[in-house]
Amino acid sequence: MGNDVARLHHVGHIVSNMAQALTLYQRLGFRVPPPSYPTMAARKGAAPQPFGAANTHADFPRSFVELATYVQEDGVHHLPHDAHLVPLQAPPEVLPRLIEQIGRTSANLAVFLDRFEGLHILMFSSPDIDAAAARLTETGVGHGGVHTVTRPVQHRGEARTEVVRYLEISSNEIGAKPGCVTEGRVGVVADLDPDIQGTRQLDHPNGALDLIGTMLCIADDQLTAVQRRYEDYLDQPARTDGPAHVFDLDNATLTLVPDSQLATVLPGEHPAALPAFVGYTVAVHDIALTRDLLRRNGFPLRHSASGDLFVPSTAALGAAIAFRQATPHTTEAGT
Template sequence: MASTALALDHVGICARALTPMTDAFEALGFALSPIAQQSGRRTPGGPVELYGSGNRCAFLRHGYIELLGILEPGLFDNDVGKFSDRYEGLHILALGMDDAEANLARMRRGGIEIAGVAHLQRPVEAGGPIAKFSRLPYPDAPEGRLQLIQHVTPELVWQPRWMGHANKADALTEMVLVSADAASSAARLSKLTGLVLEPRQEGGFLLRFPGGARVAGPEAPAMETRVAILSPGDLPGTFPGVAIPALPFMAGIYVQTSDGNAAVRALLGKLPLQELADGALMVPPSHAAGAALVFHP
């Protein structure tokens, strides 16, 4: 058990309407879980209530991509509306841990004012079993929702029937954040995770997560994943042609494929893919619900 973050668990892409996002990701070769409406406690110890937000997810062997929209506008939407009003795209970064109480104690020692371990639950599908999570969110982070997460019921979340992706996506390996004050954003993430920052060769900062078996999925290996924190001037060298809608901005993600990108090239060859280094292929945000999406071997 560890008192630091161990892995990149999932990212969340937000828009008011869920269907356009899910259509885009299915067109990219992802198999998605059924629509699940969220519920949870707004405060530690508070009552469980139904939220107006809901999701569909692309579950990978390591980590997953969550697509979040508003299903019932009259209910609490878990900040999906607020995030979407800034821009439609990535707003949620969840980092895997295996000991919520130890991380809570570390965060409090570091001066993060957090009430306690928060809890979220949702049915994995309509009428299905309830998946449960333990969460440690960083309060009022300007970058979006930054949180540590421990899965209480991972076997309910990662189900083989939802993991047969035509594009052979296998692992969520990196998220890229852009900030006008990259040093402050990087320091905030270091404080949240308990991990030491390092300079990034291409500019900005890097957090490396050491990995933990089964932390980001019941079959997930202990593999290194990363978060990069860039200044605006660093972005063109990483995601060519990607515009910045607002700052701070979660710009995009890297997804490893199990076949060296052969299926991606065959399936998505008609899209305006950007060739990057080492055989990586970038799908522009206009085709990936507002987020740059890089498939890599």
């Protein structure tokens, strides 16, 4: 595709208990490294304590699924035993702004969890994020501009700096929080660095290769308005597929489904709120092996209207997680 928004970058699964979520994802067959928690001393001489937001990823070559939470005042005991505690370090002139940014992220996660535990983040991938930002501005889509953050990473045994450039779309509704729309956090991120991404844990026991779809459930009378929003975000029209409206990306889809038809598309599913991201789909190397792993680990299994195997949201902390046999194109793109 030639668009400045090309595919899915990641979805974010917001959870209340990170240790519980890690256990779930390991049972689902994802390889997920220990989560990172920023730490800071409340006063001089005190021991650093986790604060703010924490996350980790189930990584694929071009995308990932994020697990995220925030540190509640009484939530330190929910830290996984192998959590990666990262002391917050920054020049004095930068530190207050960094703390403010972490606090804002944590507050947003708290708002998301107040709605429901599940999917609240959808970020698209762009080969030219500056062009995407300019187009969104011209189209009248609100956003906070392109931000650049860096983080240290280990790359083949050497310390390197990973650069992440992103923008967050803001709702045009009066009183809306900056960087959020009604369904959660939606935005655009510059394409992952394949050299760095390729050194992460990509060999998942369930055979997962790529993030290839996510689904947004919308009140019936709001479907047209939300579809128009995403047509502006993605600079393309949606196609109709039965009751669904589908945006085709590079080997991935965003599917909009009216609330009245969700149980038809994903049998047994009911949205916890509207609008809401209700599930995501990953491509897997061998669906039979994936099915066997899920059955061995005690998951109830269903099939979507399109034939995908999925674990219902009631068994996966509020998110329906679907698995699809990879096509040769998917396999090639994931290498």
